[in-house]
Amino acid sequence: MARDSQVALVALHRFGLGARGGASGDFLNAASDPRGFVKAELARPNGVLLEVPGLQSTAALGKAVFDYQFEIQQARDAAAKSAAPATEGQSPPDAKAQRRNLSLNSIAMELAPKDLAAKEPSKEQPAKPPENPNAAMAPTEAMRPNAPKPPPAPLNIIQKTFRAEALARLQRAVIADCGFTERLVVFWANHFCISANKGGPARMWAGSFEREAIRPHVLGRFADMLKAVEQHPAMLFFLDNQQSLGPDSRAGRNRNRGLNENLAREIMELHTLGVGGGYTQADVTSLANVITGWTYAGRLGQLGAPGTFVFNANAHQPGAQRVMGKIYDAPDVTQGEAVLVDLARHPSTAKFIAGKFARHFVADDPPPALVARLADVFTKTDGDLKALATALADSDDAWKAPLSKMRSPYEFLVASGRLLAQIPNDPGRYLGALNTLGQPLWSPAGPNGFPDSNAAWAAPEGMKLRLDISAQIASRLADGVDPRDLLELIAADAASSETRRTIERAESRQQALALLLMSPEFQRR
């Protein structure tokens, strides 16, 4: 029985997003057939897609954001002409100080009690600077639905879209049976990350990018995901490829502008071969040439429907290119597609992906045999990602390794929501807490994504903030739950006697729940 509980813990924490509270029976199901529990989601056709009424396609969102930005620009131009420039670029005197304190302010707002019958906006809550890039994450009025409020600044289309996409993702994560496929989605979305902070279109597309370029291929082929990602308007915008012009292309010559290597470099360094994967600067330049003309149609739709991927032959560098020793001479978009196919099949890619996959799910230093086995599966199946996930779930190494990884902030918050049956109907609290804990949704600091190591997530300040957030969650939700029962739900007899005693001896439910959420049993996976 002790062994079964330990295995259930691995199924729920290493592979999944933690046990759900209530009568879900997750722990018993995981204990009685751990591998089956984990793999059940892999067998569900289309189970990984996220189709929610109201969520729109990238093209529709693109048109909306172009139109919105056009209106703003026109209004700005009109104002600049007619009015004195007094209001231009003005920001409140405390805007800078506030930005410095953003995470603290947002946590205070996100986690402020919202269950009371009615309330007034806090006097402590400073007004937001008008161009606060994170405004979409924490609108006051959403926090205080019944508040008799001063006229609220309505959410713009970008903020609304971001919140709707975030809500759909969070809801799916909180209700998923095991959460293995959602973990895979997060893994691949982080591997092929964009950042919503790049600008309006990126924020607008962050969710649709994941829904369209990642999810359909999470249990499909790596090569298909690679192509979908590199041709997605969100990625092209994030890594500036829409600006890249072949120096000898018609557009390049006309405008006397040229290559931007950003996307090409990240394709090789981060998306496929990995640093040290055998490519040279010449290969990067060649690939950059190959993918010139990969762009998306703008507001006026001259090249195609606004917000869709298009190949702009006018911007494409003419002629054959040598990449990794091979000549690619197709004159159009298929030139780049052929390179991607080969990069996806390259042995360096198999090694790079296998290592990252094992590091994410098993350990910062994963067993080399496991990495080799995953690389082998990747190669032999020509990048079948379902086969890769299945190989992980079938590997004894993945089940035997101690639970040494720290849950990322996202995993921690979703696991808390699952345990406490908090299916969000407003993403505010989750988004605010993710900001505070250093993993703002869809907004990593660079194209290499969020870090995936204990050093990153078990850092001193992070631990202190996790404790603060756990205490906040507990102060709202501990009434009516028994933390001793919750410990049974997450770990049963795999819980250590020290954790059990610490929770039993806590002086209040609130304290006990905060301690449970911070316990090694809950934090480690």
Added chain:
Amino acid sequence: METTMDCCEDMRSPATSRRAVLLGGASFAAWAYLPKFARAADGRDPRLVVVILRGALDGLATVAPTGDPDYAGLHGSIALSSSGPNAALPLDSFFALHPAMPEFARMYREKKAAVIHAVATSYRDRSHFDGQDVLESGFTGPGRVQSGWLNRALEGLPKGERVTSALAVGPTTPLVLRGAAQTVGWAPVALPQAAEDTAMRLVELYQHRDPALASALKQGLALDKAAQGDDMKPKPGINGVGAMRLVARGAAKLMAADDGPRIGALAFDGWDTHANEGGPVGRLAQLLGGLDGALAEFETGLGPRWRDTVIVVATEFGRTARVNGTQGTDHGTGTIALLAGGAVKGGRVIADWPGLKPANLYQGRDLAPTTDLRAVMKGVLKDQFGLAERVLTESVFPDSAALKPMQGLVG
């Protein structure tokens, strides 16, 4: 609403620590929809506040039986003394009050405060949660968490009674006020949180189970202190004294209003004094000072309403009579309840004193309870609101027919 805002002014200073920010987001329930009350024939407009001390208060350290020859030996280094520096405040020839509670001592002298000693709920085990469930649910055993006795008392009031709603202070409604009867909530800016205590317990757990996390958390806590520019000293206005006062001040203002709630409940955490409990000064003294300040805030804030007010301070159980190996006390049984307010027939320590001889201790460890806390509550509810004994026994405190309401606590 304006009248209630200034209780939070202190929290808005630039020096506000991160803890305050984390707890921030003052919110005030909208009172305007509450109906006005009709004046009762006798002109009384009674108010009742229940204060739950979570963590099990050491009753023997708060109201010390200095006249009991076994007390000083049992309570050892933390025992109070009626003489010397920081002398306990004498209540009568036998009991003395902790010196951190001068306001309560004054109320006691003015006969507006009383102590019930050697009191306990019907719970006889040592789990905080279960003990709090019994204390707040009013049932004889744990596990009944659907409604609390104060809410059922509210329900039991005759229709058209003056009291139509009750105030729950805090981010969530304490169990004692949860149930079918309508309540309203108010979350003050900063509730006292035993956050440092929680952090210390977590560090302890990590040290046993996960040294890497222990090291990271300890560093994080240290960084946090450094960033705040202070050390381990309690921060006024955030922990202990200051925060308890703020909470009480806000609640009192709400309850003093003509159309404000007549019944309120709130909880203070942090009374689980396993180690370094302290004697006349120290950790418990700090907490008791906060509680004393909170009672004074109620007196001031309720103004003319104080005359008809009863505050009951209760805890889930007491602590061991004997001091333990870490200068603290462990989970015990018998403890105290405090009554304060203009309506209290005070100036008395009410106790059927069991004595502290080893043979008289409960399980050889604890002050033996001789009074059932429910009898005290029943007496208060009966006197304050005229609740019938039948209601008190059948719905407010089920299975308590054998317990007569304690007579003469109010008047």
